[in-house]
Amino acid sequence: MTVKLKDETSDEDDIPLASTTNGRKKRKVDYSELGEGTDNEAKEEVDSYDSDEKLSEATRSGQKAKKTKRSPSAKKASTKRVSKKPKKIVKREPSIEQQNAESEEDSKELVEDTDGFKWWEKENEDDSIKWTTLKHNGVIFPPPYDPLPSHIKLYYNGKPVDLPPQAEEVAGFFAALLESDHAQNPVFQKNFFNDFLDVLRESGGTKNGVKIENFELCDFSKMFDYFQLQKEQKKQLSSQEKKKLKLEKEQFEEPFKFCFLDGRKEQVGNFRIEPPGLFRGRGAHPKTGKLKRRVYPEDVVLNLDKEAEVPKAPEGHKWGEIRHDSTVQWLAMWRENISNSFKYVRFAANSSLKGMSDYKKFEKARQLRGYIDAIRADYTKNLKSKVMLERQIAVACYFIDVFALRAGGEKADDEADTVGCCSLRYEHVTLKPPNTVIFDFLGKDSIRFYQEVEVTNQVFKNLTIFKKPPKKPGHQLFDRLDPSILNKHLQNYMPGLTAKVFRTYNASKTMQDQLDLIPNEGTVAEKMLKYNAANRTVAILCNHQRTVTKGHAASVQKAAERIEELEWQKIRLKRAILQLDEKQAKKDPKFFAEVKDLVKEQEAAIHKRLIEKEREKYVKKYTRENEKRKFEKQEELPESQLKEWMTRVDELEKQYNEELETGKVQLKSTSESVEKLKTQIEKLDQRIETATIQLKDKEDNSQVALGTSKINYIDPRLSVVFCKKYGVPIEKVFTKSLRDKFKWAIESADENWRF
DNA sequence: GTCCAGACTTAGAAGCATTATT
DNA sequence: AATAATGCTTCTAAGTCTGGAC
Missing domain, CATH: 3.90.15.10 (Topoisomerase I; Chain A, domain 3)
Incomplete structure (x- = not known):
């Protein structure tokens, strides 16, 4: 006290300001880099700020001494751990399995056998050695550049440009993004253009003498159109042809998709080397738009065990290096040219190694x-x-x-x-x-x-x-x-x-707290809605956002109008009841209260919208039907048909107008009983409720990304328990790939598990 | 201690597939 | 059956953290 x-x-x-050499150094750097004020000014401020820190100096050195003492023992501990390694159970068990399996050698059985490997049922503390054997088939390289047909060109100041293929490829990277936001970003443009000019110079300049100097004068649209056309053509292929292409691709990729880790077949994650392109940095990245260069086998380091057969490098190439490092969990690696960092080829999310670290x-x-x-x-x-x-x-x-x-x-x-x-x-x-x-x-x-x-x-x-x-x-x-x-x-x-x-x-x-609040009642869909709401709380906590999809506003409006129309229908039915039996209003005034809430202008607007929709529907039907008939060489529908449909709509419009004026509802004779009308109203209420909830969900979710927290932050066992306890199929909460990734959780958590 | 290479997790966008709607 | 909307996967950028060199 x-x-x-x-x-x-x-x-x-009198808080003494603790200062560390680190702090001082860092701050000097920080201050000197400031845009506002002169550097001298800033430095002086730091010094005066630092100068009254006396007491703290003592405190710090005390702390420091303590820490330096700690470190040697920590080192010892870690060396000890390494030397202990061979004793570990986990590492040995698989190798026994592996010997058995390898003696059988028939790989199919091996695969099935090891597919059931339950690492989470074994003890494993030490993980500095990731594997004892590792075999794989290398990586897939992107296809070499395929030059554009000679009539597709970049235009400069209105003139077609003859680009060497290397430069054309880079121009194409930009052209492909022409309609994206990147292409509008000045930094992206500048970085791209500089690198493009570099490549152009290196590859001997334009072949028809056009000098490219100004980005503004470059016209990529013909290239862009060509790419669009190609996409279109791909889409147009018959489903058989598509299937065939897909199958061929899969067969080609098959060997790269899997590897053998301690004799077990495991999936590889990103077995494709990243293709060249323009770097798409997020936000205001100073390097966005720069050319990400092509990666060659010479740039790639492969990591496998010493006995493993080294996969063949692509024709005419050699691997950069072959490594046998069992302390890491990557299969291949290369250095990237944008920020000079490494890129790795790793195991897939469903692999045992990834699973283990996730579990840990x-x-x-x-x-x-x-x-x-x-x-x-x-x-x-x-x-x-x-x-x-x-x-x-x-x-x-x-x-x-x-x-x-x-x-x-x-x-x-x-x-x-x-x-x-x-x-x-x-x-x-x-x-x-x-x-x-x-x-x-x-x-x-x-x-x-x-x-x-x-x-x-x-x-x-x-x-x-x-x-x-x-x-x-x-x-x-x-x-x-x-x-x-x-x-x-x-x-x-x-x-x-x-x-x-x-x-x-x-x-x-x-997540645990939120799930605890959900009562075990209602339909699966209702429970899922609550599960997602819990998920959303977590996503908001972690600030996981997504950009609102481009059709979002429109689709929300549409849904809202839909609800409005349902409400109108409901009121209309209520009016109809009153027409049949006026006394109903006195019996249940609450039930009929909303009838008066609907303002005439509102109703008129709804009418107008419905009528418009109806007209559009018929026009579409008419044109589509005729297109089809044209294609099948049949006689087209006469215009009178459309007119006839339109007359129908006109009649409906007239009816609505009358209803609006008189306030009398004109219903079909089939629903002319209070009972029938009431059941119809009940159904409408149901629809309105579900639609309202869905709309709310849609709006709440529009800026929130649920996936990231589900994949990385929420212990999957929580979801498993939720499913088991509440009778919700696991497929509802985890997609196929998440079920694979979280297999350990699905198989290990029982109903009573808690985070 | 400080620095930074290296290795790993976490992240939203983009692309593709499936389902819902008309 | 076509189209739109949504869901899921893939891609790769952007973080965190460790540990080794000085």
């Missing part, structure tokens, strides 16, 4: 249950720490835990400017007293994170301090922090704990 009081009063003035991920998150209370208590306490670094860690932990922020590593200038927790800047967090915080920043994939939230008073106070002048836009909010500092801190609580585990933990925990 006393501590609290003391702390609260002295808060802003969720188990680690479950383990966090045992620590979370202590961690929360601790960061709540540390919000008042005397040491700046500790306060920052506390607030960061709070953000990560409560708002599910990502760790937020530093990014280079040649990447899109996106942030996570540690990389948040001054301008990303707006403070609104007394305790509202507005987050507004671009996160992973340049997806906007916008949230107006209330935080505890102490968090608010701290944020005010973190934003105190001389800090200004462009400066780091957590200037002492980066993910590695944060993660090291977290590892003090629980081995292996890192920032991302909180996302998994909170996602799965949220």
Whole structure:
């Protein structure tokens, strides 16, 4: 209590600002890169800011000493673990199986046998060695460039350009994207054009002397049209031809789709080398539009076991390197030219290795249950720490835990400017007293994170301090922090704990809580609706968004109109009841209340819409029928037919107009009893309800992507339990590929399993 | 400690297949 | 049967995190 009081009063003035060499260095870099103000000014501010940090220095060195002590023992432990490896049960078991299997050698039986391999029923702690044998057939390369027919060309300033094939290919990459947003993006255009000119120069320039200098004068439309035509032609093929092509493709790909891991047949994920193209960076990526160059076998490293037969490189080529590294789970790798990083060919999501790490991920998150209370208590306490670094860690932990922020590593200038927790800047967090915080920043994939939230008073106070002048836009909010500092801190609580585990933990925990709220009643469809709502809560927590599909607004409107029409129908039927028996109104005034709610103008609008739809329907029917007849060389429908149909609609219109004027409903004679009308109304009510729910669902889902959390964050066993307990077929929650990926969960979780 | 290569998970877009609608 | 809408898969970009070199 006393501590609290003391702390609260002295808060802003005497928190010693812990400084680390890291922090200082980083901040200098940050400040000097600021656009606003002169660099000198900024540096001075830092220095003055840092200068009153005396107390903290001591604290830090104490911490430092502790940490350096820890590390050797950690190293020892890890070496020990490696030497223990051969003892591990899991690694040995499969090799026995494998020997048996290999003696039989008849591979078909082997495949079926190993398909049933249940790794999740075995013990396995050590996973630094991923396999003992690994055999595969290499990778598929994209087909070589096939030049365009000679009459399809790029036009420059109205003139056809004769491009060497290498340059034509690059121009074609752009042409193919002509109607996408990328082609409108100036950065994309510029990067593409530079690389295109490079390739053009390297390949000897245009062959007919046209000098290409200005992007604006390039006309890619003929190339674009040609690609469209090709697509069209592909579509036009008969279904037989399509089937044949598909079969041929599958047969060709078959050997690459699978590999043998410890003698078991496993699926490969991305066995195709990425084709060349234009780099499609997300958001404001400085490199978007650059040419992603073609990958050749010489660029590719294959990874297999020492005895494995090395797959043949494509004709006239050699592999870049053959490696035998059993500590990794990739089959092939190459270096990509956009950011000079690696690309890997890996196992498919349904493979045992991927499954195992997935399982471990969720188990680690479950383990966090045992620590979370202590961690929360601790960061709540540390919000008042005397040491700046500790306060920052506390607030960061709070953000990560409560708002599910990502760790937020530093990014280079040649990447899109996106942030996570540690990389948040001054301008990303707006403070609104007394305790509202507005987050507004671009996160992973340049997806906007916008949230107006209330935080505890102490968090608010701290944020005010973190934003105190001389800090200004462009400066780091957590200037002492980066993910590695944060993660090291977290590892003090629980081995292996890192920032991302909180996302998994909170996602799965949220799902469990939401599922617990669902009553076990109603139809499967109703239960699924609730399951999806639970899923949606998680997706919102993780800020998983998708771009609204282009037809969305229209389809929502259509659905809404549909509902409106059903409502109108209902009211009409109610009127009809009253026409038959006026006394009904007194018997059940509530039931008939809505009859008066329908305004005339509204009704007229509905009439108009229905009539229009009806007309359109007949016109379409007429034209379609005639097209068909033309094609079959039959006599076309006379125009009088259309006229006749239109007269029918005219009559309907007249009827509606009369109804509107007189207020008297004209119904078919078949439904002329109160009872019959009432059942019809009931049915309509049903339809209206389902349509309304569906519409709401559609709207709620329009910007939220449910898939990402289902695939990566929600422990699949939760869904399995839901299905088992509620009698929902698993197919309803998991697609085929997810059922394969989560086979371990489906087979291991029983009704009572809890996250 | 700091830096960064390397390896792995997570992410939305795009493409393709299937189902619903007319 | 054609078309539109939706669902599912594939693709590859963009993160996180580890560990080794200095």
